[in-house]
Amino acid sequence: MTQPIFPEITEDAVTRMKSAANPRLREVMAIITRHLHDAVREARLTEEEWGQAIDYLTRTGQTCSATRQEFILLSDVLGVSMLVDAINHDDSGAVTASTVFGPFYSGLQPELPAGSSILKREEPGEDVLMSGHILDADGKPIEAALIEVWQTAPNGLYDVQDPEQPAGHLRASFRSAADGSYRFRSLLPVYYPIPGDGPVGELLDAMGRHPNRPAHIHFMISAPGYRRLVTHLFVAGDPYLESDAVFGVKPELIVQPETSAEGLGIRYDFRLAQDA
Amino acid sequence: MTQPIFPEITEDAVTRMKSAANPRLREVMAIITRHLHDAVREARLTEEEWGQAIDYLTRTGQTCSATRQEFILLSDVLGVSMLVDAINHDDSGAVTASTVFGPFYSGLQPELPAGSSILKREEPGEDVLMSGHILDADGKPIEAALIEVWQTAPNGLYDVQDPEQPAGHLRASFRSAADGSYRFRSLLPVYYPIPGDGPVGELLDAMGRHPNRPAHIHFMISAPGYRRLVTHLFVAGDPYLESDAVFGVKPELIVQPETSAEGLGIRYDFRLAQDA
Numbered sequence: 001m002t003q004p005i006f007p008e009i010t011e012d013a014v015t016r017m018k019s020a021a022n023p024r025l026r027e028v029m030a031i032i033t034r035h036l037h038d039a040v041r042e043a044r045l046t047e048e049e050w051g052q053a054i055d056y057l058t059r060t061g062q063t064c065s066a067t068r069q070e071f072i073l074l075s076d077v078l079g080v081s082m083l084v085d086a087i088n089h090d091d092s093g094a095v096t097a098s099t100v101f102g103p104f105y106s107g108l109q110p111e112l113p114a115g116s117s118i119l120k121r122e123e124p125g126e127d128v129l130m131s132g133h134i135l136d137a138d139g140k141p142i143e144a145a146l147i148e149v150w151q152t153a154p155n156g157l158y159d160v161q162d163p164e165q166p167a168g169h170l171r172a173s174f175r176s177a178a179d180g181s182y183r184f185r186s187l188l189p190v191y192y193p194i195p196g197d198g199p200v201g202e203l204l205d206a207m208g209r210h211p212n213r214p215a216h217i218h219f220m221i222s223a224p225g226y227r228r229l230v231t232h233l234f235v236a237g238d239p240y241l242e243s244d245a246v247f248g249v250k251p252e253l254i255v256q257p258e259t260s261a262e263g264l265g266i267r268y269d270f271r272l273a274q275d276a
Numbered sequence: 277m278t279q280p281i282f283p284e285i286t287e288d289a290v291t292r293m294k295s296a297a298n299p300r301l302r303e304v305m306a307i308i309t310r311h312l313h314d315a316v317r318e319a320r321l322t323e324e325e326w327g328q329a330i331d332y333l334t335r336t337g338q339t340c341s342a343t344r345q346e347f348i349l350l351s352d353v354l355g356v357s358m359l360v361d362a363i364n365h366d367d368s369g370a371v372t373a374s375t376v377f378g379p380f381y382s383g384l385q386p387e388l389p390a391g392s393s394i395l396k397r398e399e400p401g402e403d404v405l406m407s408g409h410i411l412d413a414d415g416k417p418i419e420a421a422l423i424e425v426w427q428t429a430p431n432g433l434y435d436v437q438d439p440e441q442p443a444g445h446l447r448a449s450f451r452s453a454a455d456g457s458y459r460f461r462s463l464l465p466v467y468y469p470i471p472g473d474g475p476v477g478e479l480l481d482a483m484g485r486h487p488n489r490p491a492h493i494h495f496m497i498s499a500p501g502y503r504r505l506v507t508h509l510f511v512a513g514d515p516y517l518e519s520d521a522v523f524g525v526k527p528e529l530i531v532q533p534e535t536s537a538e539g540l541g542i543r544y545d546f547r548l549a550q551d552a
Contacts (some may be wrong), residue, residue, distance in 0.1 A: 006362040009523055013355040016519070019484030028319045029483060033354055035315035040359050043307045050360045054347045061337010071330045071337075078286075078309055079289040083316050084326045086282040207305060208295030243292070247285055 010037045067160040069103035073200045076100055076246035077209075091250075094137045095273040099248040101230050102218065104158045105150060111173045117185040118149060118172040121165070125154040125187035128257060129265040130233075133180040134221060137271055141180025143275055145223035146274070148173050149184065151216070156192030176223075188257060188264065189215040191240050204245065206263040211245050214238035219270065226272040233268055284529025286313045332475055341476040343436040345379035349476045352376055352522035353485075367526075369412045371549040375524040377506050378494065380434045381426060387449045393461040394425060394448040397441070401430040401463035404533060405541040409456040410497060413547055421499035421548070424449050425460065427492070432468030452499075464533060464540065465491040467516050480521065487521050490514035495546070500550040509544055 013033050020026035045053070063070040075081045089098045094208045112118070134145040150171040152158050159165040176182050193211040195201060204211050216232035234241060234249055236256040241249050257266050289309050296302035321329070325402040339346040351357045357376045365374045388394070405486035410421040426447040427432050435441040453456050471477060480487050492508035510517060510525055517525050533542050 006359055009355045009359055009362070012523065016485050017483040020482060021484060027481055028321070028325065029479075031315050031319045035311040036316075036354065037359055039307050039311035041363070043304045044363055045304070045360055047360060049304065050351070050357075054345070054351060057333065057347050058337050058340045058345070061334050062340065064338065069330070069334070071333050075326070075330065078312065079285045080312060080316060081326075083282055083313055084284055084321055084323060086285070087317070087320055088323050148330060154502060167297045180463055186340050203305075206296060206298065208297060209292050209294045242484075247288065249314065 004038075005041050010034060013037075019138055043253060047195065056203075060199045060241055067106065068195070068198075070195075070198050070200055072101070072103040072196060073198075073246075074203070076102065076248075077194070077200055077204060079247045082247045090273060093252070095271045096229055096231060097250045097252050098229060098231050099105035099233075099250060099253060100246055101220075102246070102248075104160060105148075105179070105218070105220070106160050106171065108170045109148065109150075109168055109173045111175060112184070113147075114174060114177060114181075115182045115185070116172070116174075118170050119150075119186070120169040123154050123187055127185065127263060128188045129183070129185055129262055130217070130268075130270040131181070131183040131265065132270065134176040134182060134223065135180055135271045136226070137273060138186075139271070141176070141178070142223045142226065142272060143176060143178050145176040145180070145182075145226075146173060147176065147182050147223075148218075148220040149186070150218045151186065151189045152188055152192050154187065156190060161195065186217065189217050189235060191215045192237055194245055209245065210240075210243065211241045212243075213245055214249060216248075221270055223270060225275055227275055229270060229272050231270075233266065235266075280314075281317050286499065289313075295452050330366060332479075343382065343472070344474075346474050346476055347472075348377070348379040349470060349474075350479070352378065352524075353470070353476055353480060355523045358523045366549060369528070371547045372505055372507060373526045373528050374505060375507050375526060375529060376522055377496075378522070378524075381424075381433075381434060381494070381496070382436050382447065383424075385424065385426075385444055385447045385449045387422075387451060388460070390453060390457075390459045391461070392448070393452075394427075394446050395461075395463070396445040398452045399430050399463055401466070403461065403539060404464045405459070405461055405538050406493070406544075407457070407459040408511060408544040408546065408550060409539065410452040410458060410499070411456055411545055411547045412502070413549060415547070417452070417454070418499045418502065418548060419452060419454050419456065421452040421456075421458075421497055421502075422449060423452060423458050424494075424496040424498075425462070425468060426494045427462065427465045428468050431464055432466060437471065462493065465493050465511060467491045467514055470521055485521065486516075488516045489520055489522060490516035492524075497546055497548060499548060501551055503551055505546060507546075509542065511542075 009176045017026045060070045134142045159169040191214050215235045215238050221229040234254045236254050255266050290306045293302045336346045381491045435445040467490050491511045491514050497505045510530045512530050531542050
């Protein structure tokens, strides 16, 4: 073990925060400062590399807009988002597992009646009927839960990425019925690449990684007295289930579509945790 | 020692880079990924805190412009810039110590004849004659070295921060003479706060830190066959020498102005390292 380089600057940086009004900020910034310094020491970053890192972070911030959040995407591809998810969510199986929020939520959409389609124009994809229940950890129905859903079109793009799509296409909100049930029509989702034209795409290329996410539908489910659930349903058989570019897959979120008299359907019951 | 949270995501993130074309990128990104994950684990970041961090980084990128580099400033106030400096520069004393580049360099300025003033308008500050030599590690003069200098006006602002100042005010380039000498007229620099109206100012406030830098003049000195030297000269007696907001002070860079027949003067000989 060699002597760490310039250890006193780290102690100085941490000590200078001693008058921070918020002790949690002081704690978090001390941890971040120590790890950031140790990473720079361990990598023995050159000034040119440091300059490249500054430029990279600057471009990542400047790629963000009202409809694009490149820093969330960076956190996603580095596994940070799923790590934060793991720290903050019980994965014991009593309630539905959560996964990444992703950068493509675009705010609360109008509520549609149960059974409606979330398409705002026709698409060449495969129709699917999504249905199931919103339940508590004991399996008791939750009435009037807000169910927000979003997914890409068959071209692999969300409405906010694709000027050809009508705004709000393949997004909607629903409310669960008295028996906790929900039901809507959509398309079987497809796998797609995350945006490759910004700093995150550049980094994935440089790391020799593919940019694809396995097919999924996003769900965000909220009800008074329960923790908001942010999750996806993935489709069994997808080629990218084992190598999701954002590490978002959990086995219990993979569903198998089944054919009935109503056509192709996916059934899934979500269980919400009570508020702490 | 408790079991680390979700260790497999870190291994997965690192393993997925195995096909990176550039082995140095793979090495650096593996180090960054491990430290980033460990920092998130150690802090047990909540989702709200993670969201605040994303928002902070986004705003930092978006605060950058052609004349402002908020990510360099963030690196500076966290002590990262001076750590990178320490990793990459010999501080044995044979050559002049380097310090932070800072975010306010604005490109190569026109060369002025030796002895010129770098002011483009009159200012209420105290006149000072800067002089000395550009030498190699053995004390031999270096002729025609490019000496770039920049500093704030007495109001504590650089020209690029202050629309009232003429462009290029208190900035200039000079060439050393055959005997290595340089000489120019300027003002005794003043201490000043780094910009407080962006994310870095906000963070300093939250950390309970003052934003001030002790009075200094920036120098960047280049000559063929030598490593470019990026440094400052600080003025003895400044109240912020012990607590520079960006950790940039090194004792050997502190100078004592002296009065002679020519008025107030600062003499300093710079010694450059040979190219590796």
